Amino acid sequence: MASIKDVAQRAGVSTTTVSRVLSTPEAVRAPLREQVERAIAELAYRPNLAARRLRQRRASLVGLIVSDIRSAFFTDVGRAVEDVAYRHGLRLILCNSDEDPAKEQSYLELMADEQASGVILSPTMAGLKQLRPQAWPFPLVLVDRAMDTTRADRVVLDNQAAARRATEHLLDNGYRRIALLAGTHSTTGQQRHAGYAEALAACGLAPQPLWMDPTREAGERATAALLAGTDRPDALLATNGLLLLGALQAVQAAGLHPPRDIGIAGFDNNDWTSLPALDVTTIAQPTYDIGRTAAELLLQRMQEPERPARQVVLEGALVVRGSSAGPGRR
Amino acid sequence: MASIKDVAQRAGVSTTTVSRVLSTPEAVRAPLREQVERAIAELAYRPNLAARRLRQRRASLVGLIVSDIRSAFFTDVGRAVEDVAYRHGLRLILCNSDEDPAKEQSYLELMADEQASGVILSPTMAGLKQLRPQAWPFPLVLVDRAMDTTRADRVVLDNQAAARRATEHLLDNGYRRIALLAGTHSTTGQQRHAGYAEALAACGLAPQPLWMDPTREAGERATAALLAGTDRPDALLATNGLLLLGALQAVQAAGLHPPRDIGIAGFDNNDWTSLPALDVTTIAQPTYDIGRTAAELLLQRMQEPERPARQVVLEGALVVRGSSAGPGRR
DNA sequence: TTGAAAGCGTTACCAA
DNA sequence: TTGGTAACGCTTTCAA
Numbered sequence: 094m095a096s097i098k099d100v101a102q103r104a105g106v107s108t109t110t111v112s113r114v115l116s117t118p119e120a121v122r123a124p125l126r127e128q129v130e131r132a133i134a135e136l137a138y139r140p141n142l143a144a145r146r147l148r149q150r151r152a153s154l155v156g157l158i159v160s161d162i163r164s165a166f167f168t169d170v171g172r173a174v175e176d177v178a179y180r181h182g183l184r185l186i187l188c189n190s191d192e193d194p195a196k197e198q199s200y201l202e203l204m205a206d207e208q209a210s211g212v213i214l215s216p217t218m219a220g221l222k223q224l225r226p227q228a229w230p231f232p233l234v235l236v237d238r239a240m241d242t243t244r245a246d247r248v249v250l251d252n253q254a255a256a257r258r259a260t261e262h263l264l265d266n267g268y269r270r271i272a273l274l275a276g277t278h279s280t281t282g283q284q285r286h287a288g289y290a291e292a293l294a295a296c297g298l299a300p301q302p303l304w305m306d307p308t309r310e311a312g313e314r315a316t317a318a319l320l321a322g323t324d325r326p327d328a329l330l331a332t333n334g335l336l337l338l339g340a341l342q343a344v345q346a347a348g349l350h351p352p353r354d355i356g357i358a359g360f361d362n363n364d365w366t367s368l369p370a371l372d373v374t375t376i377a378q379p380t381y382d383i384g385r386t387a388a389e390l391l392l393q394r395m396q397e398p399e400r401p402a403r404q405v406v407l408e409g410a411l412v413v414r415g416s417s418a419g420p421g422r423r
Numbered sequence: 424m425a426s427i428k429d430v431a432q433r434a435g436v437s438t439t440t441v442s443r444v445l446s447t448p449e450a451v452r453a454p455l456r457e458q459v460e461r462a463i464a465e466l467a468y469r470p471n472l473a474a475r476r477l478r479q480r481r482a483s484l485v486g487l488i489v490s491d492i493r494s495a496f497f498t499d500v501g502r503a504v505e506d507v508a509y510r511h512g513l514r515l516i517l518c519n520s521d522e523d524p525a526k527e528q529s530y531l532e533l534m535a536d537e538q539a540s541g542v543i544l545s546p547t548m549a550g551l552k553q554l555r556p557q558a559w560p561f562p563l564v565l566v567d568r569a570m571d572t573t574r575a576d577r578v579v580l581d582n583q584a585a586a587r588r589a590t591e592h593l594l595d596n597g598y599r600r601i602a603l604l605a606g607t608h609s610t611t612g613q614q615r616h617a618g619y620a621e622a623l624a625a626c627g628l629a630p631q632p633l634w635m636d637p638t639r640e641a642g643e644r645a646t647a648a649l650l651a652g653t654d655r656p657d658a659l660l661a662t663n664g665l666l667l668l669g670a671l672q673a674v675q676a677a678g679l680h681p682p683r684d685i686g687i688a689g690f691d692n693n694d695w696t697s698l699p700a701l702d703v704t705t706i707a708q709p710t711y712d713i714g715r716t717a718a719e720l721l722l723q724r725m726q727e728p729e730r731p732a733r734q735v736v737l738e739g740a741l742v743v744r745g746s747s748a749g750p751g752r753r
Numbered sequence: 754t755t756g757a758a759a760g761c762g763t764t765a766c767c768a769a
Numbered sequence: 770t771t772g773g774t775a776a777c778g779c780t781t782t783c784a785a
Contacts, residue, residue: 477776
């Protein structure tokens with residue numbers, strides 16, 4: 094591997110000059126610069142990142158730690174972050190905490206060890222509770238999940254409003270006994286519950302929330318139990334895509350047909366929800382905007398570490414499809 | 424940040440000894456070692472990875488470059504790779520090439536710049552064609568996609584056999600005019616086509632392959648055109664999950680009901696395929712095994728760089744569901 | 754505008 | 770078994 098020394102030798106200049114051509118080319122006179130650039134090309138020189146980091150005590154690298162890499166939500170967010178980061182000469186490292194606080198912690202430590210310039214994090218519930226953003230040697234931006242008390246920049250959906258709108262939509266279409274499948278382990282589940290409860294309260298109706306692990310299996314079990322019970326709901330709202338999938342599974346297994354037998358709506362506009370045979374009403378999140386905003390907040394904080402923390406709230410879009418068209422409708 | 428010097432000073436030993444405690448503790452006598460360990464704990468010392476890399480000229484880091492991070496296939500593979508890597512003290516960096524050869528190339532360069540110990544790659548078609556595994560400064564293991572001529576370790580599905588089995592299953596259930604939705608841009612599509620053609624040839628039937636971008640939209644368009652045409656097939660086989668989704672979209676939009684009006688089967692046992700309202704026959708890939716095997720091949724090659732390249736072929740499982748039960752069946 | 758030299762934190766070599 | 774010292778490749782003073 095050619096080093097900066099080899100380049101300097103070949104170009105007949107000092108290593109300082111080569112370094113300058115790499116970082117601030119305009120500070121080197123044209124003829125010399127071209128000489129150096131030629132040597133770089135001829136030797137196929139690539140700077141050693143480890144050496145650069147050691148010297149600069151900072152890596153041109155941002156981390157994105159997500160709780161579930163499988164969800165379309167986070168991959169879209171990741172794409173947006175990468176786009177912004179790349180334009181600013183920053184590399185992105187993607188980490189999947191898999192909803193495991195220990196893994197999350199371990200990745201944060203990895204980022205510290207790697208001297209990352211910044212980290213964007215969608216924390217687990219446990220991780221969020223004990224999170225001390227100031228304790229990390231890099232700026233931290235939270236996405237998707239955050240508490241009002243957290244002193245860090247954050248980008249979140251207006252979960253409460255989105256859930257309220259979805260619930261109102263079900264109410265408008267004639268459903269009255271609306272059950273909520275809500276995920277524990279996340280602030281989003283709680284906020285979505287709040288919006289749901291709010292909409293029902295405005296109509297003087299009783300909420301029927303069910304709390305569970307945010308998995309397909311839990312959603313299926315809870316829904317099956319609900320449908321087998323005496324006080325059967327006439328509509329279901331699921332607070333994320335996996336719970337929605339589980340709910341559909343149970344509804345279909347019970348031989349029920351939305352929207353007639355039961356209304357269905359849920360968060361996350363996953364690709365399969367638009368299949369005509371399912372045609373599920375969903376809340377679509379502005380995933381790309383969320384990621385882009387998070388990356389921009391991070392870059393700003395990197396430049397201005399002392400500015401006060403900001404929260405950006407984005408809106409979800411209700412995608413109305415057939416599954417919530419109203420009881421008795423085909 | 425405390426450095427190894429601070430630890431040495433506090434423990435009253437040389438930096439060499441501290442370094443040894445970190446890498447080969449058994450080479451340091453117990454009392455001294457404990458002294459050092461105490462100092463490390465008290466100072467909350469963390470080794471500087473950049474310095475370590477600069478010195479060792481190797482990062483304890485493996486890269487996984489996938490063509491589509493969204494697919495369950497690659498996230499499962501990633502989890503398996505991470506498990507194995509973690510057990511061997513290696514960090515995993517996940518990169519998404521998004522089927523873009525330029526991005527793939529750029530990530531390979533990133534891995535070289537980072538002095539990665541090894542890389543696992545699912546190459547794009549263009550990337551595979553011009554891939555020179557020996558040209559990279561790290562061992563390379565291919566997953567999912569590879570050519571027989573590629574001189575690198577590789578782990579692949581027996582795509583041809585899997586496609587043959589799926590086709591035979593459709594034939595066994597009475598379908599005769601079976602169309603194939605195959606993705607260009609990948610060797611898997613071609614191999615799956617071969618198995619499909621083989622099964623049809625054995626029955627003296629004509630293949631009806633359609634080549635397209637491996638996207639939902641392309642699958643939908645192609646299927647819609649197929650269904651609107653004169654020589655309408657009585658079954659469809661899709662070579663990946665997105666094409667399957669697109670095919671279902673078009674079939675349902677046309678008001679057709681599998682398995683009666685048309686048989687459906689496809690690769691990738693995605694979570695939504697088991698919904699009762701869809702109940703799609705699929706080929707499930709042993710994703711975790713694929714990832715684990717790839718990681719193991721990589722570790723072996725890191726230890727023994729000169730061993731000849733090996734190919735590991737794993738089998739897919741046909742998951743029979745209702746969508747292929749036979750024409751005229753409900 | 755250019756160059757010399759120091760130093761980032763670690764490990765590897767050699768000597769004790 | 771332990772320690773001194775050089776070196777990894779780069780950037781950043783500082784001086785010319």
